[in-house]
Amino acid sequence: MVDTKASDCQTIGFFYGVNGKKLQRQYKDYLSDFKSWDQKSHAQDWLLFAKNLGRYLSLDETAFSNGELYTIVTNKDAKGKKGAIVAMIKGTKAEVVIKILCMTPLKERQKVKEVTLDMAGNMGLIVKKSFPEATLAIDRFHVQKLAYDAVQEIRIKYRWEAIDAENEAIELARKNSLKHIPELLPNGDTLKQLLARSRYILYRPSNKWTENQSKRAEILFKLYPDIEKAYRLSQNLSWIYNNTEDKTSALVRLAKWDEKVRQAGFKSFNTIAKTMSIHYLNILNFFDNRSTNASAESFNAKIKAFRAQFRGVRNVDFFLFRLTTIFA
Template structure:
């Protein structure tokens, strides 16, 4: 029996009983929630040591009103039954390490690899809880930083274009004339060009549409720095996509760092510094080309499950339902 509110209400209406009462009966008597062994601490933590495997992911998700939970999942389960290893309320490293320590050391020592983002707390959790595991920084988090750096430059130029257009409009008004924006070869104004270029800058040129190719050509001819920044971001993606050897990866990233230094872009220099701090975890990606995509996918499933229930009113019961499906 599903506990989706509309499903329960439909069944209740069919049998002529109160929908809320039927939902309460299901939760308290039919669902086995009342005898669930993890019920007493479910709102604080869940643990399923039997689901631990050699390759794990760690990430965070929001359940209700922005309340964050840290989730450890087994990659081998592919987001299905047996995926959840642990769910702990909050992101504080000490709290999560304490809960994970309840898993026998012998089991934790068998973990060979854990994928994570660049958050310091995540790194500490993995380091203390899974001492034999290689920490693998998710390549997509690194690439996202590069994409954001490109967008930062685009936005800077867009504000400049907006201010320039505003000045032109004000000047035209002072002269009692109508302002007519100059248009480029593709029909965009400069302000429109910068606004409409947002999505193409996330893509590889091979995935551009004809209009996007034309827009990019105009954009890069007017703003050479945008072309240079875009090429840096694409080159970083190429390194992760095409490199299968850790030593080669190290050499290519070193060459990329030098390009960043020569570019003079502050945002990219910050990315390079961040990568140098986490370089070992980033290089570990080339061992098995593991990413945190499974954790992100699982996070999306939780959000969809939450949406199905139109929010989370009773966190322990929600987690009970979640664990029945994914743990």
């Protein structure tokens, strides 16, 4: 309990009338096991907890401070609690991560049956070299995010055009000593506002829109058919993931989706389709167990909350010690 309760010594010090900074130093130097921590000498470069290795893992990356990336391997069975961290390795270079993970005996690493990850090439290489018996399952949310981003890219392009048009109209009105009055759409938005306020609704299925969102979408799609077409493509991809139970059906449905993409003629969606065709085997592996990287994303959120609680990371070694004391 001391470790978790001491996470904010300033607050504790305030309540008990003692100097928070001194209390924090006392905790770090005397009350905790930080000085005798067996991984302290290499903590900033790598941490390995081989005993936490499980059959189902997640592989992801996160930033601690100043954008410094760490590759994190987590055990899904721990559900983001004690025993979750298998390894934390500074950087994303595959050869470095593989070297650290291979410190664990091959016999133990061969017990790993599945690893969920994103589509980054280095991540796939890490899994293949470190866990030779594991199936690679690409996380559905990384695939869907590409489609959502493609929709937003089209919306943003039209938004910049609307901003330019409004600026030109304002300048023209000033030259003629007139006051510029923007045209209002049926829902009260200007064109610029419509495109800005439509961001959220393009992430959601239409059956979850509010009445105002439905009106906004109706106007948006009438003025910009391209946005509607892109939105339908992204939602169709989500439907495939939500309503497909086996690889065979998934392969057929994704092939049909690919054809729709080609017919639509959007450059960004064509890029997504090509990316998916390269990784299609690992994408299809999702449908075996419907495994996602949600546990890894949740753990990343916990790390960020942990970092925010400490108001940043001043002493990286001590931060890692406290983090691993709770989660490893």
